[in-house]
Amino acid sequence: MSNPLLNLPLLPPFDRLQPEQVEPAIAESIEHCRQQLAAGLADPGWDSTLAPLEQAQDQLNRAFSPISHLNSVLSGPWRAPYEAALAQVTAYWTELGQNRDLYGVYQQLAQSPEFAAWPQPRRKAVELGLRDFDLSGVGLEGEARDAFAANSRRLAELSSQFANNVLDATNAWTWHTENETELVGLPQTALAAAKAAAEAKDLTGWLITLDGPSYLAVMTHADNRALRQQVHTAFISRASETGPNAGEFDNSAVMEEILTLRAEQARLLGMANYAELSLASKMAQDNARVLEFLNDLAARAKPAAEREFAELQDFARGKLGLDELRSWDIAWAAEKLKQERYAISQEELRPYFPYEKVLAGLFTVVEKLFDVSVQRDDTVPTWHRDVQYFWLYRNGERIAGFYLDPFAREKKRGGAWMDTVCVRRQTPEGLQLPVAYLVCNFSPPAAGDAPSLLTHYEVTTLFHEFGHGLHHMLTQIDVAAVSGINGVAWDAVELPSQFLENWCWEPEVIAMISAHYQSGEALPRELLDKMLAAKNFQSAMFTVRQLEFALFDFRLHCCEQGASAAEIQQLLDEVRGQVAVVPIADENRFQHGFNHIFAGGYAAGYYSYKWAEVLSADAFSLFEEQGIFDRATGNKFLHGILEQGGSRDALELFTEFRGREPNIDALLRHSGIEQLELNINPG
Template sequence: MSATSISHSSPADNPLLDFTDLPPFDRIRPEHVAPAIDSLLAEAEKALDTVSQPGFPARWGDIALVLDVATERLGRAWGVVGHLNSVADTPALRAAYNEALPKVTEFWTRLGADEQLYAKYKAIDPATLDAEQRQAHRNAIRDFVLGGAELQGAAKDRFAAIQEQQAALGQKFSENALDATDAFACYASAEELDGVPADVVQAARAAAEAEGKPGHKLTLKLPSYLPVMQFATRSALREKLYRAYATRASDQAGGEAVRFDNTQVIRDILALRQEEAELLGYRNFGEVSLVPKMADSPQQVIAFLRDLAHRARPFAEKDLADLRAFAAEHLGLADPQAWDWPYVGEKLKEARYAFSEQEVKQYFPAPKVLAGLFKIAETLFEVAIRRDEAPVWNPSVEFYRIERAGKLVGQFYLDPTARPGKRGGAWMDDARSRWLRPDTHGLQTPVAYLVCNFAGGVAGKPPLLTHDDASTLFHEFGHGLHHMLTQVNEHDVSGISGVEWDAVELPSQFMENFCWEWEVLRHMTAHVDTGAPLPRALFDKMLAAKNFQSGMQTLRQVEFALFDMLLHTEPQADFMALLDRVRDEVAVLEPPPFSRTAQTFSHIFAGGYAAGYYSYKWAEVLSADAYAAFEETMRPDGTPSPETGRKYRQAILEAGGSRPAMESFKAFRGREPSLDALLRHQGMA
C-alpha cells in the first residue's frame, strides 16, 4: 500500500479518521471509506511490522501500546462502516463497503495467523500479567491457533484465501436477503385488508400515497407482514404474502426476484467452512466453532437439543391438536395451510384468553415502554440513564448515557424503526469497548448500538409496540448492559468481548423476564388514547397465555439449532435434504415443499452463529436459572430485590469476558445451572 494513496486523509477532512469522541455520523459519506480504511490499514501494517521485529520486547503493555492502539482504530472505523451498511444501505455505500471488505479481511486474517506475532505472544510471561490480561492472553493464544498461525506454506495461503471468500459470500448472502425482502410489494384494497389492525392499514395507505399509488402498500418487513398473517381474514392475501416471504432469496421466488437466490451461496459457504476445518485439523466446522464456547462437543449440543425436543414434543403435539380442532370447529378450516396457522393461532388465543395482541398493543406506546425499561435498569443496577447528544445516521435514532454516582459508565444509540435499506431483525453491536488505553492512560468508556425494526407511529401518534416487541427491546438492552456496565479494563475481555458465544445471550434473555412482572409492566404501559395503565385483568389474561404454543415454539427453535449443528458436522449432506430430515425428526408442523427458510437464515450464513444457533437455547437455561434467583428474593410488594440486582451486576455484567462464563454463573448462583427453571418458565415442567 503506497504512502501516496493515504497522504491526503486527515481527521479534518475525513470523519472516519476522527477518534476524538463519537463517530461524526452526520458527516460520513461513502467516498470517505476507501481513503480512511487504506490509511488505517497502513498504520496497522506498520504497527504489526514493528512489534514483530526480533528486538521488540515480548511484553503485554509494549505490544498493546503499538499494535492494539492501531488495530483498535481500524476496528472502530470499520465497525462504523459496517454499521451504516446494515442500517442505511445505499448503492454507493454498498460499493464502498464491498471494495474495502477484502482488504480488511485479508489484514485481520494475516494478523491472526502471523507467526512472528504468535511467537511474541507465546514468549510473554503470564506471571507479569494481571487476571484480566491472563484471560485475554489465553484467548489470544487459542485464537492464533484457530486463525491458522501454525499452518505453513500453501496451507496458510489457502486458509487466508478461504477467509476472504467467506467474508465476500457472507456479505452477498446478506445483500440478497435484504434486496429480496425490499423487492416485494403488493397493493391491497381496503376490502382485502379486512381484519387487519387500523394502525397497520393506515401505515400501508400512507406508504402507497407516498408513492402516488392507489390502495395499501404491503411489504415483507415484519411490521407489515406479521399483522397481515395474524389478522387478515382473507386467506388469499395471507397466501400471497406467505409465498413471497417463504421463498425470499431462493430459486422458488417469482420472476425477477430469482436473481437474489442464495442457494449456491450457501453451498459455497459450507464447502469453505469444511475446508477451513480440515486445514486446522478438525473433522468438521462444528468442532472448530465449539473450541471457544462453553459446550464441549457437537455431540453434547446435539444430545442437549434432542433431549429438549423430546421433553417439548408432547406439549407441541397438544398445541397442534388444539389449533386443528379450533380451525375446523370455529373457522371452517378443515385442512389449514401454512399461511393459515398464524391466523388460527391468533383467533384461538383471542377465544381462549379473551384478548388480542391488538388490544394489548394500545397500552405499549414506545416512549412509555422505554421509560419503564430504563426504570427497572436504574433500580436494579444502580445507574441513571439520560438523554444525550451525538450525531446520528437517521432522524429516528436517539442517543443516551448511563451514569453511576454521577460518573459516565457508557453510552448507546437506539435505532428502533424499520425502513428500506435497513436489514431486518434486532441486534446489539459495540461501537467501542471499555479500555484503559495504553496510549493516553485514560479510561475509554463503552458505546453500543441497539437496533430494532418496529413499526413507526401513524397519524401523529407514537409508535405502538406489541408485547413481543417490548420483549425484543428488553433483550437487546440486556446485551447493551453486558457491554456497557463492564468494569474490566482490558478491551479484549471487557463487556461482551471474550464471552463464550453460547453464554452471550444470558443477559439478553434474562432481561426479557421483566416483561412478565406486573410491578415492572404496569410502569411501562399507558393507553395511547386515554393514558390509562394496562388493566390488571388484561395482564392476567396475558400471563395465562404466556406459554400459549410454547411447545411448538420450542420445537421450532430446536429445529433451527439442530439443522445448524448437523449442517456443520455432516459436510457431505445436501442442506435442503438435511432440513427435511431435521423436520421429520423434530417438527410437528411441516412447511410446504416450496418453503425455503435456509436461504434467509442470516444468523448462521452471515451473522456469526454458524454451528452456534443452539446458543439461544443453551443460554436460555442459564438465563432462566439466573432469573430464578430474582424470583426467590422478590420483595413482598412484587418488586425485584436491588441486592440480588447488585450481585448479578457484579458477578455477570461487570465481569464481562474476564473469566469463563461458568465461573461467573457460579459466582452468582453458587452452583451450576439446571434445566428445571427453563421448563417451568415455559409451562413444560
C-alpha cells in the first residue's frame, strides 16, 4: 500500500495517517530534495535550481506538517515518530544551510544584471536566502562548521524535549474530590468540566487538572484558599526540581544546554551573544534598542501597576479578610474587586458568547473587512471529532482553507497557535492554495446539549489566532520563501493577530458575536457598558507582567556563555525586582515551562508582543478615524499588509499603510495610560 504522506493532496488524509508511515516518508522526501538539488546545481538559475528545489522542499514540508501537528494535538503514539522525523528534517536543513554550491547560486543570481528587473518577491527571497545562509554557518570551516551543524541538530532535540516535559508535567498532576463544598465559588461551567474530567477517568465527583480552563477557573473563582494554593503550586512548578512532581520532568538541564548551545552558535558566527543573532532577522537594529524600549516602558508602567496592586491589597484586607496577598490569591481577589467595581465577571458574560455564535460573528467581521466568506466543509477528514474544516472564498472562488481545533483535552499541548499545512505557491500543476491549522484550548461543551461557552478573554484569543491565519491565508505572494508569514520579521508577525483583537471590543461587533445561548437575547446594554468600562482593569499590572517575560528572555539571551539553572533563576529574580509588583511563590519556576523561548520561535524575541502591540493599536487607530468597517481602509490593510507576506520589509509596509512610522499614542490610549510618553521605536 502506498504511503499517504507521499504525493499528498492539498489536505492531509488524517483518516489514513499512521505513526509507522512517518520515518520512511520523511526519508524518501529528503532524498528527493537532495536529488533535486544535485540536478539543479548542474544548471544554476532560478527556474532550473531554485524553483524545482522549492517544489521538492514543499513536498517535504507538507509531509512533516501533519506529523508535527499530530504530536502537538494528540501526542501519545505520535511523539516518537515525530522526534525521529524532526532529527531527519533538522539534519537536512542544517546540511542545506551550509551548502556552498547552493549559496553560490544565490550569490550569482543576486549579482546578475537582470536581478533588478525581477519581481519583488523573487528578489526578496534571494536576499533573505543569502542572509539565512550566513546565519546557518555557510562561511564556517572545519571544526567550527561541524560544531554548528551538530549544535543545530541538538537544539532541535532539546526544544522537543522541553515541550514534552511541560506537557507530561501538566498531565501528571490532578486533584480529585467527591466533596463539592471544596469547590465553592467555581462556576457551573467549571464544575461540569471537572465532573466530565472525573468521569473520563472512571472516577466519581470532580477532577481538577492543570489544563488552561481548569487551572484558570480555580485560580479566579475558587473560594477554597488551600485548593488555590495547591493548584497554583502544581502549575508554577511544572517541569522543575520543586513542587509535587519535583525532578520527574525537570527542564533545568535542558534549559542549561539550550542556552549554552545558542551562545556557542552566536560565537561561531562572530556575534557577541544569541540576542544579537536573533535580531539579525528582526526589525530591531540592536540589543540596546530593544532593552531601551522595554526598560522605558517598564519604568513608566510600573508606578501605575504599583498603584493597582496597592488598591488590590487594600481591598483584600478590607473586604476579603486577607492581611497578606499571596500569589495564589491575586487572580481570585482581582476578580472580586472587579465585580465590586464594575459588577461584571467573565463568568457572567460567558452565557452570551456561545462558541458557534462567536465563530459566525468572527466570520462576518472578516467578510466585512476583507471581502471573503467562510464555509464549513464536513467532508474533510480530521484528527478529532471536535475539529472543523473551513474554506475561504472571494467572489465565489476558493482561495484558502483552515482546520479549527478549539477545545482543551488531555495530551493536547496547552495554549493557542496557528501553524501551516501548506503555503500559497506556484506549482507546475497550478496555484497551491494556503491552508492553516488554528488551535485553541477553550472549555469544551458541558454534558448534554449545552454548547461551549467562551469567556471574553477566549473570544479575543480566537480573534488573535484567526488574525495569524489571515496573514497566512490572504497572501497574494506565490514564492514560498516570502508567502504568508514566511520571511516576515518576527517582531512584526504578531501585528495582524493583535490587530484583529481590537474588533472584540467594538459594540457593533459584540452585537454580532454574542447572544444568550438559551434565549438568544442580545448582550444587555448594561452588561456591555460594564464590560467596556472594565476593559483596562489592572492593565498596568498586565503590562509589567508581559515586560517581565520580555526582559527576562532578552537579558537571558544577552549572556555570552549561556547560564546555569541557578543563574537563570537569579536573572529572573533580578528582572522581577525591577518590574514585578505582585508576590512570587518560592516554588515558582516559570522559566521551566516557558515554551515560547525554549520550545518555540520566540528566543530573544518575546519583546515582539509588546512591539507588535504598538503596531496593531496604531494600525487600528486608522479604522477608528475612518470607521471600523470602512471598506477602503480594510482594502488598504489587506493589500498593504496581509497580501504582501514577507516580500517587503515590515516597517516599510506599515509606514505605507499608516502614512508615517508607528508611534505609541494609540496603544497608551487603548491601555488607559495615554499620559505616558515613550521613545518606543526599537528600530
